[in-house]
Amino acid sequence: MKKIRFYKSIHVKIVVIYMLLILIAMQVIGVYFTQQLEGQLESNFRDTLNERAGLLAYNVEQELTAEEEEEDQSLEARISALLRSDVFNMETADVEVIDQNSIVVASTNPAQSVTGQRAQELSVKQALLGIEDTEGEIMLNSLNNHRTLVMALPVTSDADEVVGAVYIRASMEAMYDQINDISQILYAGTFIALGLTAALGIFLSRTITRPIVDMKEQAVVMGQGDFSRYVNVYGDDEIGQLAETFNDLTDKLQEAHATTEGERRKLASVLMHMTDGVIATDRNGNVILVNRRAEEIFGKSQENLAGKDVTSVLGLDKFMTLNDLYRFQDPLLLDFDAQEEEMIIEANFSTIEKDNGAENGLIAVLHDVTEQERVEEERREFVANVSHELRTPLTSMKSYLEALQDGAVNDPDIAPQFLEVTSNETDRMIRLVNDLLQLSKMDSKDYSVSVAEIDAPQLVNHVIDRFEMTTKNQEIQFKRRIPEQEITVQGDRDKLMQLMDNIVSNAVKYSPEGGTINVSLKQEQERLVVSVKDEGVGIPKENIPHVFDRFYRVDKARSRNLGGTGLGLAIAKEIAMAHGGNIWVSSEWGKGTTFSFSLPYAQEVVTQ
Numbered sequence: 347m348k349k350i351r352f353y354k355s356i357h358v359k360i361v362v363i364y365m366l367l368i369l370i371a372m373q374v375i376g377v378y379f380t381q382q383l384e385g386q387l388e389s390n391f392r393d394t395l396n397e398r399a400g401l402l403a404y405n406v407e408q409e410l411t412a413e414e415e416e417e418d419q420s421l422e423a424r425i426s427a428l429l430r431s432d433v434f435n436m437e438t439a440d441v442e443v444i445d446q447n448s449i450v451v452a453s454t455n456p457a458q459s460v461t462g463q464r465a466q467e468l469s470v471k472q473a474l475l476g477i478e479d480t481e482g483e484i485m486l487n488s489l490n491n492h493r494t495l496v497m498a499l500p501v502t503s504d505a506d507e508v509v510g511a512v513y514i515r516a517s518m519e520a521m522y523d524q525i526n527d528i529s530q531i532l533y534a535g536t537f538i539a540l541g542l543t544a545a546l547g548i549f550l551s552r553t554i555t556r557p558i559v560d561m562k563e564q565a566v567v568m569g570q571g572d573f574s575r576y577v578n579v580y581g582d583d584e585i586g587q588l589a590e591t592f593n594d595l596t597d598k599l600q601e602a603h604a605t606t607e608g609e610r611r612k613l614a615s616v617l618m619h620m621t622d623g624v625i626a627t628d629r630n631g632n633v634i635l636v637n638r639r640a641e642e643i644f645g646k647s648q649e650n651l652a653g654k655d656v657t658s659v660l661g662l663d664k665f666m667t668l669n670d671l672y673r674f675q676d677p678l679l680l681d682f683d684a685q686e687e688e689m690i691i692e693a694n695f696s697t698i699e700k701d702n703g704a705e706n707g708l709i710a711v712l713h714d715v716t717e718q719e720r721v722e723e724e725r726r727e728f729v730a731n732v733s734h735e736l737r738t739p740l741t742s743m744k745s746y747l748e749a750l751q752d753g754a755v756n757d758p759d760i761a762p763q764f765l766e767v768t769s770n771e772t773d774r775m776i777r778l779v780n781d782l783l784q785l786s787k788m789d790s791k792d793y794s795v796s797v798a799e800i801d802a803p804q805l806v807n808h809v810i811d812r813f814e815m816t817t818k819n820q821e822i823q824f825k826r827r828i829p830e831q832e833i834t835v836q837g838d839r840d841k842l843m844q845l846m847d848n849i850v851s852n853a854v855k856y857s858p859e860g861g862t863i864n865v866s867l868k869q870e871q872e873r874l875v876v877s878v879k880d881e882g883v884g885i886p887k888e889n890i891p892h893v894f895d896r897f898y899r900v901d902k903a904r905s906r907n908l909g910g911t912g913l914g915l916a917i918a919k920e921i922a923m924a925h926g927g928n929i930w931v932s933s934e935w936g937k938g939t940t941f942s943f944s945l946p947y948a949q950e951v952v953t954q
Contacts, residue, residue, distance in 0.1 A: 360554065364547035365540050372536040380529055387521050391495065395439070395516050396480050399499050402428075403512050406443050407501045410509045422461065425452040439516035443501075444470055446509050465513065469498035473511035476500050484518065492519040557585050561592050573600035623691075623712030626698075627656045629705060631668035643682060643691060643712055656708060660693060671695050672705055679715070690716045731897035732782065739771035781913040795838035795924050802833045802874055802945070806867055809846040813854060820859055827866040835874055835947040837925045842945075845921040848914040849878045849941045856882035856939070873927065874947050879940040885933040893931055894919040918943070 409424050425443050440455040444465045453460050482497035494515050501510040560577045577589045617624050623640030636648040657663040674695055682689040692715045698707035746764040754760045810824050853863050861881040868875050892898045896916040922929040922943045933939035
């Protein structure tokens with residue numbers, strides 16, 4: 347999981363939000379309080395200044411109106427004394443008294459010699475006109491840069507006649523210093539509140555974030571498949587209820603995961619052990635799952651097939667698209683080559699759909715029908731061969747019988763010949779039918795052989811003796827290499843004699859006149875091997891694997907002329923296999939053929 351940066355942590359966010367809230371609240375309170383305090387102090391300052399200025403104006407009026415009657419002290423001296431008295435006791439204020447002629451009579455600022463000069467201020471002129479300015483004007487003192495309240499009040503007599511004016515410049519810096527001191531106190535209080543809020547925020551955020559962090563860690567562990575841990579419940583509040591709900595969710599997910607995992611394992615086991623191949627794709631037709639059988643069919647692992655287009659994997663990309671497979675309902679027969687052997691696969695396709703019916707993938711089930719196709723092909727070939735083998739003698743018999751029916755039966759020279767041919771064809775059909783019945787019995791599950799102890803050399807010599815009697819006219823010689831001592835094998839004497847008859851008769855058929863047939867019997871460690879070698883034309887190399895197939899003939903025309911059914915070697919193979927042995931052939935074109943079979947003489951005969 348991606349690590350959360352420090353400044354993005356909810357712990358930090360809670361603390362910062364709390365501090366910002368306190369800071370904003372303190373700032374709003376401070377600004378409002380400072381503005382209100384400043385306004386109130388300015389109002390009080392003006393009221394005090396107006397009150398004292400009014401009192402001073404009254405006393406100045408008394409002095410100005412008494413000037414003509416009392417000559418013992420000058421007007422300037424009296425007013426100066428008045429300004430120094432407690433009538434107007436403001437150390438931060440400078441006062442000038444102006445007569446009705448705009449002449450400064452007295453001043454409280456000795457540093458500025460303005461006494462006797464004409465006052466030029468506009469407010470003074472307005473006051474001499476009787477205009478009273480009780481609000482005054484705040485100005486910046488150019489000498490000390492103090493903010494100063496400037497006010498001019500008219501001095502009127504009892505007859506409401508303006509006899510002079512009082513001009514006051516009162517410094518307000520002390521008041522503003524007091525406001526600054528109060529602001530500093532507010533700032534200090536703000537920092538103290540921020541510190542307490544940070545501590546409280548840290549404590550509060552830990553109580554909130556600790557269970558959240560636990561749930562995050564639990565979610566990470568759950569994502570890794572571990573459902574054994576639980577979140578600690580720290581209280582009964584909403585977060586505590588969330589933690590309990592999270593623990594309930596853990597239990598339910600554990601049950602669901604166990605169920606899903608069990609089903610997944612069952613499905614995986616079924617898929618991996620299916621005798622059919624299975625390929626699953628995503629919605630784009632890319633392979634996402636291949637079971638073991640499909641890997642065997644394609645000769646590639648899932649890692650090599652994953653991500654490839656299913657049409658190219660199945661060899662359908664040249665004439666079919668993915669959309670065609672989505673809509674294809676019938677099975678397809680596909681040809682594959684596995685380990686140099688042809689393999690025929692039947693592919694059935696089904697669509698994986700979402701809840702809304704949209705196509706979300708494809709499943710292809712691959713069934714190996716190679717054996718079925720082979721059996722079906724053998725069945726068709728068998729039926730065709732049987733039909734052909736039966737039709738040929740029947741056609742011949744029908745022709746000769748029709749000829750006899752048409753009058754040849756009365757011909758003493760032709761009738762016996764035609765009857766002999768008909769009899770031979772009948773014998774041929776009987777042999778064919780008998781061979782077919784024997785093969786049918788061998789193919790049945792309840793087929794078995796009668797086991798008895800047999801002297802193998804005596805059996806082989808007996809068969810060769812019979813063939814020597816029947817082949818005298820062909821001048822075929824038999825050479826034997828057979829041990830004289832008794833060698834005992836277990837088996838069915840009649841079946842083994844039939845096995846020898848089929849092999850030797852096959853050698854006799856294909857041996858040239860005056861040829862030699864070599865018969866040998868030799869002992870190996872666990873088996874007895876009988877070999878029959880002729881001097882015929884041999885068998886081409888490409889035909890050798892098929893000589894034991896039913897109805898298979900290397901030279902079909904010659905075999906049919908010799909009266910063969912094409913089933914002798916197939917019967918011989920079945921007999922050898924039924925006795926737990928084997929049969930094989932070796933041949934070289936133009937140099938003859940050797941048929942060999944083996945029999946176990948030291949073990950039980952296998953029964954079918």
